[in-house]
Amino acid sequence: MSSNSESARDGIIGAVRRSLGRGALGAESEDELEKRLRTPDANTIPARSNVSHAEQVDMFTRYAEGVSATVSRVSRAAEVPAAVSDYLAEHNLPSDVVMAPDEALDAYPWGERPMLGIRRGRAEDADAVSVTGAEFGFAETGTLMMTSGAHHPSTLNFMPDTHVVILPANRIVGAYEEGWQALRERTDADGTFMPRTVNMITGPSRTGDIEQRMQLGAHGPRRLHIVIVDEA
Amino acid sequence: MATSHTFRANSRGALDNAQLQRALGNMHRDFVDSRGRAVGEMPEYDALKADARAMKDHVLANLDFYLERFASACEQSGGHVHWAQDAADARRIILDICKSKGARTVTKSKSMIGEEIAINPYLEQGGLVPIETDLGEYIIQLADEPPSHITAPAIHKSKEDVAELFLEHHGVYGKTRRLTEIGEMCDEAREVMRSKFIAADVGLTGANFIVAETGATAIATNEGNGDLTQILPKTHIVLASIDKVVPTAEDGLTLLRLLARTASGLELTTYNTFSTGPRRDGDADGPEEFHVVLLDNGRSEMMAGPLREMLRCIRCGACLNHCPVYKATGGHAYGWVYPGPMGAVLTPALIGLEKSAPLPNASTFCGRCEAVCPMGIPLPSLMRHWREREFSEHRQSMNARNGLRAWSWLARRPKMYRWAVRFGGRVLRHRAGRAGRLNRIPLASGWTAARDMPSPEGPTFMDQWKKGTRA
Numbered sequence: 001m002s003s004n005s006e007s008a009r010d011g012i013i014g015a016v017r018r019s020l021g022r023g024a025l026g027a028e029s030e031d032e033l034e035k036r037l038r039t040p041d042a043n044t045i046p047a048r049s050n051v052s053h054a055e056q057v058d059m060f061t062r063y064a065e066g067v068s069a070t071v072s073r074v075s076r077a078a079e080v081p082a083a084v085s086d087y088l089a090e091h092n093l094p095s096d097v098v099m100a101p102d103e104a105l106d107a108y109p110w111g112e113r114p115m116l117g118i119r120r121g122r123a124e125d126a127d128a129v130s131v132t133g134a135e136f137g138f139a140e141t142g143t144l145m146m147t148s149g150a151h152h153p154s155t156l157n158f159m160p161d162t163h164v165v166i167l168p169a170n171r172i173v174g175a176y177e178e179g180w181q182a183l184r185e186r187t188d189a190d191g192t193f194m195p196r197t198v199n200m201i202t203g204p205s206r207t208g209d210i211e212q213r214m215q216l217g218a219h220g221p222r223r224l225h226i227v228i229v230d231e232a
Numbered sequence: 233m234a235t236s237h238t239f240r241a242n243s244r245g246a247l248d249n250a251q252l253q254r255a256l257g258n259m260h261r262d263f264v265d266s267r268g269r270a271v272g273e274m275p276e277y278d279a280l281k282a283d284a285r286a287m288k289d290h291v292l293a294n295l296d297f298y299l300e301r302f303a304s305a306c307e308q309s310g311g312h313v314h315w316a317q318d319a320a321d322a323r324r325i326i327l328d329i330c331k332s333k334g335a336r337t338v339t340k341s342k343s344m345i346g347e348e349i350a351i352n353p354y355l356e357q358g359g360l361v362p363i364e365t366d367l368g369e370y371i372i373q374l375a376d377e378p379p380s381h382i383t384a385p386a387i388h389k390s391k392e393d394v395a396e397l398f399l400e401h402h403g404v405y406g407k408t409r410r411l412t413e414i415g416e417m418c419d420e421a422r423e424v425m426r427s428k429f430i431a432a433d434v435g436l437t438g439a440n441f442i443v444a445e446t447g448a449t450a451i452a453t454n455e456g457n458g459d460l461t462q463i464l465p466k467t468h469i470v471l472a473s474i475d476k477v478v479p480t481a482e483d484g485l486t487l488l489r490l491l492a493r494t495a496s497g498l499e500l501t502t503y504n505t506f507s508t509g510p511r512r513d514g515d516a517d518g519p520e521e522f523h524v525v526l527l528d529n530g531r532s533e534m535m536a537g538p539l540r541e542m543l544r545c546i547r548c549g550a551c552l553n554h555c556p557v558y559k560a561t562g563g564h565a566y567g568w569v570y571p572g573p574m575g576a577v578l579t580p581a582l583i584g585l586e587k588s589a590p591l592p593n594a595s596t597f598c599g600r601c602e603a604v605c606p607m608g609i610p611l612p613s614l615m616r617h618w619r620e621r622e623f624s625e626h627r628q629s630m631n632a633r634n635g636l637r638a639w640s641w642l643a644r645r646p647k648m649y650r651w652a653v654r655f656g657g658r659v660l661r662h663r664a665g666r667a668g669r670l671n672r673i674p675l676a677s678g679w680t681a682a683r684d685m686p687s688p689e690g691p692t693f694m695d696q697w698k699k700g701t702r703a
Contacts (some may be wrong), residue, residue: 005325008315009303012474012528016296019535025297033297033479037445040480043287044279046489063499122516125430141499150514154463158456180481193309194446196511196518197463200488200504205456207418208496209368209384211255211391212262215418218367219425220456220503 049140049174056139057228060172063142067203068216069224073169076231081113083227084131084164088116091223093162098123100132102151105166122153123160130156130221131164136179137172137226141202144226145179148197157199163221168229176200234583236567239590243561252388252562259387263553266497267604274493284486285608288544291477292535298444298477299526305447309509311522319349322527326351326436326469327358329523333467335360335433341451341458342366343438344382344547345471345527347569348582351436362436363428365457367421374401380563382570383495383549388562391417425457435461435519439472440546441487442524445480448508449524452491452501459505468507468519473527475543481506487546490606495548530582538617542577544607551601551611557594566591573601577614585618589627592618635675650694657688 017023025033049056061071074083088095096117099105110118123130132152136145144165148154157163173179187194205220216222235242246252271277291298303313316322322345330338338360340346352373355362364373368386372379374397379385386394395411398420402408405424411417437458439449449470451458462468478484484506492498511518534543552558552572563571568588570578576591592615601611622628623636642649664670664687671684679685690696 005313005315008317008321011317012315012526012532013296013299015528015532016299016474016535019532019540020293020295021536025294029294030297033294033301037301037479040445040482043283043482043486044276046274046276046280048275067498067502125426143500148515148518149512150516153516153518154459155517158459158463176485177482180485194448194506194508196508196515198448198506198508199459200500202500202502202504204502205454206502207367207455208262209366209371209386209455210389210394210414210417212258212384212387213414215415217422218418218455218457219365219422219429219460 045175045177056174057169057172059139060137060142069203071226073228077108077229080108081110085113085116087225094128097129097131098127100152100156102133104133123155127160129162130160132156134165134167137167138176140175143200143202146199147195149195154197158220162223165226167226168232170232234568234587236579236588236591239594242565246561246565255388256559256562259553267494270493270497280489281606284490287483292540292543301444302442302477306524309447311509311524314525316525316527318529322349322525323351323354325525330360330434333433337361337432338434338436339363339365339429339432339461341437341461342369343471345438345473365425365461382547429460429464432465434467435465436469437462439470439476441476441478441484442472443481444477446508448506450484450506452504454502456503463517467521469523471525475531491546491548494550494606534581539581541609544609545574550604554600554604556596573611577611580618589622653692661687
């Protein structure tokens, strides 16, 4: 930080304290605030997603479809490559895909579908279709949570016209808080920070900026297709 | 430059603008009805609202702690934090970062603070090309106009206007056909913008909130432009005002559950993105540098009095959408960055009452803004706060002051007051005759110039009260 910025910081913090009519907080008050950060308040969590897992999967599907995502469901991991290539064929989409370099995706027998051209890595402008996993699916609103890292470049979520997500059913949970608590536990355990980017994604890209008429595919994907896999 | 002080003249122009009136006519269907539905579908809406309000009040009471906590967490994760006391500081910091990176183009996702500090003209003067990437912001950038709504910046433009603007500005990309369908316009903007996302040296975003625990900044968007703005360029700059800090990600989730619901009736915006520091080892994309500019610009001063409540605002726009004055005049009449009831409270605090005195008066005090505000901000009483200030600073016209003085003299003499009201009512009734309305009343031409005044009916309130009857 430059000294200029340091004096600006002191100026702002000082002005805030003057307006609050007090000086710096005492150590005791700071400890209490630190405690609130470590053990976040349980804010209200909408009850609707607090149902059986089977119902959560249905709710996830219903909400995702409600915001124009499409969802298909397969029972076995072996069926995933066919589900992806069938979806692409059905919509006349290219069969060349860019896939996240995510070990979890290696569990599916892609080799059995030689028609799928697969490149692993980040997305480039020319990529029309991406295939990724997701950390969680939230039943509450049909929302996907994705974290960036070597296993999942963020460009895959935004650059291609079509984003296909492979989501094991056991990754579907109720409310957002479950995903954030899991992230916190993981980063606490290995002493790292939050991933650079956490994306919560609910349906494909959209805009209502011209005459408030909703259009899909503003700058991100026009299509978001989710394949739910029952077998873990 | 702000034209808030000429609100009366501005609004007269807006009322005469047939196309603007048509556009504003759609607001009820698009925002009011869908918000009502979405709030109805959330049984915990009131509980979420109470949580959000208590959380923000807690943050504001400990703002010094949470700001410093955010800054240290952000720096630990490799980000750079810059403190800006006013708009000039923030502009200079941003331009300096751009220059140090040898930047030429800057992609921008929608930021009201960006409008507040007027960053675009400043970057242009500095030799850079700022590019608005949100479709609505892009349209008004082409038109060289300010936004007219805080969540729907081009709400005043028709699709024909957009087609005209694209025809005028997209020829250089080989696009020479006049478009007629909204879908085609979105596609053309997408295509034009994609190469700009890729070529940009710096991406500038705002923040819906910033997280003290982790040093993350968060944006809520529907188009995906905010994400392409921050993951493709080498440098990501976040511009956030100091009131945006929340303790934890969970506290942010409470705001997200309210934001899209009250803004547009969605459960959640399409993309809610949390960004912490620059790209990590092994990342194949993401910015190499991450900067956060924390802007005060008058907010620390607002903390001292009743205006502190305004700092809970999450910029959902519900108060605009439900305001009869905004719906009649649109946003430009308000003359500066923030329109509607939230603008009527915030603008005097940020640019001074002397430049914006008409705004807190541009209200019918119907109270809908407060009723629909997800953060429970008492907007009407904060507008009243400014009106009282206006009176105590002798800012009203002599007529208004004399009128108020005469009324208060009379009101303190109950007998005379009652007689005057009874007599006045009788005179008005007589003048209204059988029609039951008045088209001219002395001293009230402001009302009767555009509409009739219904004639008073029956005895005065006090007379009815005394009799114990109700008409």
